[in-house]
Amino acid sequence: MFLLWLRVAAICYGVATACALPAVLYNLRGWARIFMVASITGFVFHFVSLAEMLGEAHRWVPVGTREMQSLLALLIVGAFLLIWIRFRAVSFGLFALPLAFLLVVFPAIGLERYTFGSPGARNGWIIVHVCALLAAYAALIFSLLASLLYLVQEKRLKDRNNPSFLAWLPPLETMNQIGHGALVVGFYCMTVGLLIGSLLAQESVGPAYFRDPKVLLSFGMWILYIGMLLVRQSTGLRGRRAVYWSSLVFLVMLSVWAANVFSSVHRFSVP
Amino acid sequence: MTTDKANWNTGNLLLFGVNHKTAPVELREQIAIQAERLSEATRSLAQTPGVREAMILSTCNRVELVVYPEGAPPDLMGFFNQFFAIDHSALRPHVYEYREQDAVRHLFRVASSLDSMVVGEPQILGQVKQAYAVAKSVGGAKSGLDKLLQNAFNVAKRVRNETQIGSSSVSIASIAVDLAEKIFGSLEGKKVFLIGAGKMSELAARHLVERGARSIFVANRTLERAVRLATEFGGNVVPFDDLYTSVDQADIVITSTGSLEHIFRPEHGARFIHLRRNRPMFFIDIAVPRDVDPEMNRVEGIFLYDIDDLQSVAAANQTDRAKEALAAEAIITAEVERYLKQLSILDAVPIIRNLQQAAETMRQSELRKAEAGRLRDLSDDQWTAVDALTRAMMNKFLHPTLQAIKAAAAEGDVAKLESYRATFDPNRAAAYIKSHPLSAGLSSVIESASPSDRPVEGTAPEQDS
Numbered sequence: 001m002f003l004l005w006l007r008v009a010a011i012c013y014g015v016a017t018a019c020a021l022p023a024v025l026y027n028l029r030g031w032a033r034i035f036m037v038a039s040i041t042g043f044v045f046h047f048v049s050l051a052e053m054l055g056e057a058h059r060w061v062p063v064g065t066r067e068m069q070s071l072l073a074l075l076i077v078g079a080f081l082l083i084w085i086r087f088r089a090v091s092f093g094l095f096a097l098p099l100a101f102l103l104v105v106f107p108a109i110g111l112e113r114y115t116f117g118s119p120g121a122r123n124g125w126i127i128v129h130v131c132a133l134l135a136a137y138a139a140l141i142f143s144l145l146a147s148l149l150y151l152v153q154e155k156r157l158k159d160r161n162n163p164s165f166l167a168w169l170p171p172l173e174t175m176n177q178i179g180h181g182a183l184v185v186g187f188y189c190m191t192v193g194l195l196i197g198s199l200l201a202q203e204s205v206g207p208a209y210f211r212d213p214k215v216l217l218s219f220g221m222w223i224l225y226i227g228m229l230l231v232r233q234s235t236g237l238r239g240r241r242a243v244y245w246s247s248l249v250f251l252v253m254l255s256v257w258a259a260n261v262f263s264s265v266h267r268f269s270v271p
Numbered sequence: 272m273t274t275d276k277a278n279w280n281t282g283n284l285l286l287f288g289v290n291h292k293t294a295p296v297e298l299r300e301q302i303a304i305q306a307e308r309l310s311e312a313t314r315s316l317a318q319t320p321g322v323r324e325a326m327i328l329s330t331c332n333r334v335e336l337v338v339y340p341e342g343a344p345p346d347l348m349g350f351f352n353q354f355f356a357i358d359h360s361a362l363r364p365h366v367y368e369y370r371e372q373d374a375v376r377h378l379f380r381v382a383s384s385l386d387s388m389v390v391g392e393p394q395i396l397g398q399v400k401q402a403y404a405v406a407k408s409v410g411g412a413k414s415g416l417d418k419l420l421q422n423a424f425n426v427a428k429r430v431r432n433e434t435q436i437g438s439s440s441v442s443i444a445s446i447a448v449d450l451a452e453k454i455f456g457s458l459e460g461k462k463v464f465l466i467g468a469g470k471m472s473e474l475a476a477r478h479l480v481e482r483g484a485r486s487i488f489v490a491n492r493t494l495e496r497a498v499r500l501a502t503e504f505g506g507n508v509v510p511f512d513d514l515y516t517s518v519d520q521a522d523i524v525i526t527s528t529g530s531l532e533h534i535f536r537p538e539h540g541a542r543f544i545h546l547r548r549n550r551p552m553f554f555i556d557i558a559v560p561r562d563v564d565p566e567m568n569r570v571e572g573i574f575l576y577d578i579d580d581l582q583s584v585a586a587a588n589q590t591d592r593a594k595e596a597l598a599a600e601a602i603i604t605a606e607v608e609r610y611l612k613q614l615s616i617l618d619a620v621p622i623i624r625n626l627q628q629a630a631e632t633m634r635q636s637e638l639r640k641a642e643a644g645r646l647r648d649l650s651d652d653q654w655t656a657v658d659a660l661t662r663a664m665m666n667k668f669l670h671p672t673l674q675a676i677k678a679a680a681a682e683g684d685v686a687k688l689e690s691y692r693a694t695f696d697p698n699r700a701a702a703y704i705k706s707h708p709l710s711a712g713l714s715s716v717i718e719s720a721s722p723s724d725r726p727v728e729g730t731a732p733e734q735d736s
Contacts, residue, residue: 153453157574158568160584171452172453173551174456236548238551238572239549239571
């Protein structure tokens with residue numbers, strides 16, 4: 001029965017993850033309400049699931065990677081809820097819930113390692129994983145480009161020089177919106193890509209996939225990405241500092257790309 | 272391509288008027304026609320003796336009469352005198368008059384805004400269209416002006432599309448708006464703060480409001496003026512003392528106070544940007560001495576333009592427009608030539624003349640044969656009767672063809688007209704006449720009964736233009 005509760009908790013965390021971005025970045029009250037309800041509901045089911053699982057096992061210490069992952073996710077969500085109760089700060093949820101979802105989703109699949117029904121299904125997910133991550137990289141490059149053009153236009157306006165070959169540059173606000181919009185789209189693509197990638201990795205190498213440098217760097221980039229979105233939204237970051245942030249994430253992206261060399265689970269090969 | 276002016280037939284187009292280059296504003300305002308009186312004036316001009324088609328273009332910078340006369344040029348100075356009760360001697364030194372090709376060129380230049388006070392301004396085309404619409408509505412514009420004006424509109428459109436003549440602003444207010452749009456994109460919903468209630472800041476604010484800006488705040492040391500301006504824009508008055516706590520709400524700040532010291536310094540700008548969470552602000556400082564410390568432009572997110580900056584942008588844009596005007600003039604030259612060539616193609620008079628000449632040649636040829644044959648014994652009276660009979664038959668036979676040629680010309684059917692032109696080639700007719708000379712007796716009879724003495728309705732070439 002505990003597996004059912006864990007699955008319900010995973011679904012709740014998934015819903016909360018989907019609602020996190022509009023709730024936190026755009027302060028949309030409706031989304032924030034769904035986000036909090038899903039987070040609390042998920043936490044309750046998660047707690048019940050863990051308690052029931054340990055009770056059935058007649059022990060109070062989690063054993064094995066899956067139980068550890070589940071407990072860690074519960075503690076992360078619990079910490080977030082405590083912060084929320086104390087400070088009413090929803091922002092941390094942007095990090096906490098996706099992470100909890102990622103930690104819970106594999107234990108919720110079952111006690112055994114998840115395997116795809118057929119090689120075709122696996123290949124399909126690989127294609128989605130590759131496309132989603134490439135789209136995320138493209139969005140990030142686009143965002144960086146928009147930020148650089150923002151700088152050029154800003155300098156042009158500040159210096160009051162008006163070379164005709166730069167007359168095509170869009171207004172500053174437009175470029176800021178393009179940059180931000182590309183980041184948001186890229187974030188969704190990256191999240192989807194990483195989730196699918198994690199599923200694929202744990203299928204091939206089991207729980208050890210989380211120790212792979214490629215996977216670790218990918219999640220590092222993902223956290224940095226969220227950080228950049230959060231900072232951009234909360235401070236209205238634009239111009240030079242936005243370029244610095246985008247450049248930093250871009251460098252991490254390059255290092256993630258380069259990490260293929262050291263990765264045991266990630267090789268560019270024909271599926 | 273060279274233009275053979277003698278070959279063009281513009282129907283004796285006449286353009287007569289005054290503009291900002293030839294007449295002072297005191298005179299222009301005496302003869303300017305208000306929009307509500309334009310119909311009446313155009314109708315009156317169209318009914319002036321000797322005027323076939325008429326249009327009046329009246330703007331703050333020009334009053335021009337565009338006329339197709341019926342024959343001799345009408346007394347357009349007399350029209351001015353009568354309609355505006357203005358003295359000839361006061362007006363005459365300032366009047367210009369263009370005819371035919373020059374009139375076409377002038378009208379094309381006016382419609383394309385090359386003759387405007389601010390070259391490239393877009394309003395003039397709308398004003399020409401309005402003048403044409405009025406002329407059309409009162410029956411002043413017919414086929415001649417229709418063709419001319421449609422071409423003028425197309426030329427103006429081509430100039431707009433193929434040159435950058437209207438792409439950059441040259442007035443301070445519109446440059447301010449352009450810059451604001453380069454920063455904010457759309458100005459829809461943007462907040463504007465007016466500090467000081469000068470004329471230029473009011474004008475700039477008006478431009479911004481026209482482009483969608485809203486929430487006008489006004490702060491002025493004299494409260495009454497602030498209230499007046501705020502009322503005019505439907506905005507709010509902000510006490511001058513609250514300036515530093517409320518300016519950060521505005522996206523665009525226009526300052527024009529008489530302060531001898533800077534009102535805003537970089538530390539203010541940094542605070543505003545912090546409060547606005549890095550959203551940019553645009554300061555337009557049109558005060559002298561300046562209200563905003565130039566160093567504030569260094570603050571990230573603050574864009575500052577003072578009056579000199581705006582004027583230097585205006586000067587640069589005017590230079591650009593002057594360059595573009597050269598390209599536009601080349602387009603006008605080409606378009607005038609094209610239009611005149613098109614008119615010559617559509618001119619039906621030579622075709623009709625050739626047709627009549629060819630028919631007349633054939634008639635004479637048949638008469639000659641008859642004179643040499645069985646009609647050799649006819650008396651002069653009898654020859655006169657035969658001549659009249661054959662001429663009447665010829666004219667009746669030609670009548671439907673002549674009508675068709677005239678219809679093709681009116682419809683602008685170039686293909687049909689070219690076909691008629693090739694069929695009734697004047698060289699062929701001339702060669703035929705040379706090789707079949709008339710006898711002396713018959714020539715005298717034909718000459719004494721010339722077609723002009725006995726015109727047949729609808730066939731005289733002079734009436735077919």
